[in-house]
Amino acid sequence: xxxxxxxxxxxxxxxxxxxxxxxxxxxxxxxxxxxxxxxxxxxxxxxxxxxxxxxxxxxxxxxxxxxxxxxxxxxxxxxxxxxxxxxxxxxxxxxxxxxxxxxxxxxxxxxxxxxxxxxxxxxxxxxxxxxxxxxxxxxxxxxxxxxxxxxxxxxxxxxxxxxxxxxxxxxxxxxxxxxxxxxxxxxxxxxxxxxxxxxxxxxxxxxxxxxxxxxxxxxxxxxxxxxxxxxxxxxxxxxxxxxxxxxxxxxxxxxxxxxxxxxxxxxxxxxxxxxxxxxxxxxxxxxxxxxxxxxxxxxxxxxxxxxxxxxxxxxxxxxxxxxxxxxxxxxxxxxxxxxxxxxxxxxxxxxxxxxxxxxxxxxxxxxxxxxxxxxxxxxxxxxxxxxxxxxxxxxxxxxxxxxxxxxxxxxxxxxxxxxxxxxxxxxxxxxxxxxxxxxxxxxxxxxxxxxxxxxxxxxxxxxxxxxxxxxxxxxxxxxxxxxxxxxx
Numbered sequence: 001x002x003x004x005x006x007x008x009x010x011x012x013x014x015x016x017x018x019x020x021x022x023x024x025x026x027x028x029x030x031x032x033x034x035x036x037x038x039x040x041x042x043x044x045x046x047x048x049x050x051x052x053x054x055x056x057x058x059x060x061x062x063x064x065x066x067x068x069x070x071x072x073x074x075x076x077x078x079x080x081x082x083x084x085x086x087x088x089x090x091x092x093x094x095x096x097x098x099x100x101x102x103x104x105x106x107x108x109x110x111x112x113x114x115x116x117x118x119x120x121x122x123x124x125x126x127x128x129x130x131x132x133x134x135x136x137x138x139x140x141x142x143x144x145x146x147x148x149x150x151x152x153x154x155x156x157x158x159x160x161x162x163x164x165x166x167x168x169x170x171x172x173x174x175x176x177x178x179x180x181x182x183x184x185x186x187x188x189x190x191x192x193x194x195x196x197x198x199x200x201x202x203x204x205x206x207x208x209x210x211x212x213x214x215x216x217x218x219x220x221x222x223x224x225x226x227x228x229x230x231x232x233x234x235x236x237x238x239x240x241x242x243x244x245x246x247x248x249x250x251x252x253x254x255x256x257x258x259x260x261x262x263x264x265x266x267x268x269x270x271x272x273x274x275x276x277x278x279x280x281x282x283x284x285x286x287x288x289x290x291x292x293x294x295x296x297x298x299x300x301x302x303x304x305x306x307x308x309x310x311x312x313x314x315x316x317x318x319x320x321x322x323x324x325x326x327x328x329x330x331x332x333x334x335x336x337x338x339x340x341x342x343x344x345x346x347x348x349x350x351x352x353x354x355x356x357x358x359x360x361x362x363x364x365x366x367x368x369x370x371x372x373x374x375x376x377x378x379x380x381x382x383x384x385x386x387x388x389x390x391x392x393x394x395x396x397x398x399x400x401x402x403x404x405x406x407x408x409x410x411x412x413x414x415x416x417x418x419x420x421x422x423x424x425x426x427x428x429x430x431x432x433x434x435x436x437x438x439x440x441x442x443x444x445x446x447x448x449x450x451x452x453x454x455x456x457x458x459x460x461x462x463x464x465x466x467x468x469x470x471x472x473x474x475x476x477x478x479x480x481x482x483x484x485x486x487x488x
Contacts, residue, residue: 029257033326035169036176042249044176045256046111046241049234051124054100056230058093059132061222062086063139065215070143071278080204083140085211087203090136093129101125111238123180130187137194140202153194160186224367231374236393239381244389252390255336258322261310262341266348269303273351281359293418298476300352304425305466305477307348308432311341312462315436316455319443335444336394338436342429343398346405354408356416365411373404424469431465 032041066086073079104121108114134157141150164185168178240248277292284292314321315338322334351358357365377400384392435458442448466472 029254030325031166031170032179033254033330036179038250038254038329039246040176040250041253042237042241042246042251043112043117044179045249045253046237046246047117047120047124047176047180049230049237050107050111050121051128052234053227053230054097054125055128055131056223056226058096058128059135060089060216061219061226062089062215063132063135064222065219066136067139067143068218069211069215077204079143080202081206081208082211082215083143083199084203084205085208086136086215087133087199088207089212090132091129093132097125097128111241117176120177120180123177123184127180127184127187130184130191133191134187137191137199140199144202149198153190156193157186157190160189221364221367224370231377235378236381236385236396239385240390240393243385248390248393251330251333252336252393253333254322254326254330255333255390255394256340258314258318258325258333259337259340259344261314262307262344262348265307265310266344269348269351273299277355277359289416296352296355296418297420300349300420301425301472303348303352304345304428305472307341307345308428308466309463311338311345311436312432312459314338314341316439316459316462318440320452320455332390332444334440335391337440338433339391339394339398341436342433343394343401345429346398346401350405350408353418353420354405354412356412356414357408360415362411362415369407369411370404372407373400376400376403424471428466428469428471432462435462 036044063086066082070079070082073082101122104125105115105118107121108117111117138150138153141147141153161182164182165179168174168182172178174181237249237252240252277296280292280295281289286292318334318337319331322331356362377396380396380399381393384396386392388395439450439455439458443450467474
């Protein structure tokens with residue numbers, strides 16, 4: 001339980017920081033939704049998807065590679081060499097971004113059939129190096145197991161973002177350009193502050209070609225897998241724009257925005273899980289690492305309990321939340337919230353139950369694994385988006401993620417076999433998914449107004465299901481709670 005306590009506390013601390021960050025960003029939604037239309041919101045999201053695509057190539061996934069080899073370093077100086085080598089590579093990303101920015105007018109014409117958004121795209125592209133360095137900076141706090149400093153860092157960026165957002169969008173009326181400038185300026189300030197205040201003390205200011213080549217070798221296969229991941233998670237924005245309109249992109253994106261609490265939980269799990277797992281695995285002397293495998297099963301059960309309860313809360317009361325925060329124009333986005341949340345749960349479950357590929361450094365498999373899922377995603381998007389619009393895109397996201405989960409799990413088991421019983425989790429997932437989807441579906445598409453009392457009863461039922469199915473026990477939840485919050 002001591003190990004679980006450590007993992008849970010790290011997860012909780014990272015989760016609190018990211019929750020505050022998301023909440024601060026969430027505060028912008030009421031302002032932005034009144035300042036810009038769903039069509040304009042869709043344009044913001046489309047540009048964001050495009051810059052994320054560029055980031056995949058430009059970053060070369062070097063931060064992820066650094067996270068893999070940091071723990072292989074035998075001394076503090078060697079760790080500092082790895083950190084500085086990653087920083088230098090991140091800094092060099094400025095060069096390709098400057099080149100690409102010269103073609104912003106052509107990019108705007110290609111995506112939107114207009115050069116109207118040239119300035120917005122210039123700012124977005126030049127923000128890419130800052131985004132990469134920001135990721136590198138945040139990773140250092142995680143390497144050092146400093147969740148409190150990490151929280152200060154990300155919350156400061158969020159506060160600056162909302163401050164610049166209010167100034168530029170609401171007062172100066174800069175609309176979409178103001179949103180991008182707010183992100184650029186807030187990231188620039190916190191990156192400079194972090195470098196001066198903290199990171200420079202962790203660097204050795206020695207660039208290592210040896211470590212650089214090793215990290216490039218590790219990250220090269222990841223680029224293609226991440227690229228394919230982008231294709232089957234974000235390509236739907238472009239297909240929606242092509243087959244439908246920026247309005248559909250905006251509605252889909254607002255649903256995605258209200259589904260972000262699951263990404264907060266997933267980010268907290270992701271930040272603490274790999275260091276926790278590697279530490280647990282290296283210390284486990286049991287035959288076949290049986291103790292590690294048992295703890296993985298318990299962690300997944302606990303994750304399903306928390307994540308599916310969150311899914312039920314956000315989905316059942318989705319229309320109420322969107323009506324309170326935004327304008328009626330955005331209300332249809334409630335229908336995609338449960339689908340996107342379940343997709344996020346399945347995606348995070350891959351990291352927990354399919355750990356073998358990462359553990360055995362078989363990252364090359366991610367390329368073809370994601371490739372299969374991407375093909376499924378593209379085909380389903382082409383089939384479903386013309387007929388069902390944003391809802392078809394959400395369903396495609398879920399199906400393609402489920403396919404990726406299945407093949408990742410099968411491959412992972414070959415390298416690190418963990419015995420699991422999927423029957424109860426599958427029933428649990430099906431029941432919660434059904435309740436979470438049907439309520440907003442009838443409200444949006446059948447205009448049925450569910451009383452808040454009935455919704456509350458449905459949510460209570462969602463909370464009871466995992467205990468009836470014995471996914472977890474009340475005593476286990478109490479023991480986890482006491483372990484996390486008991487005094488040292």
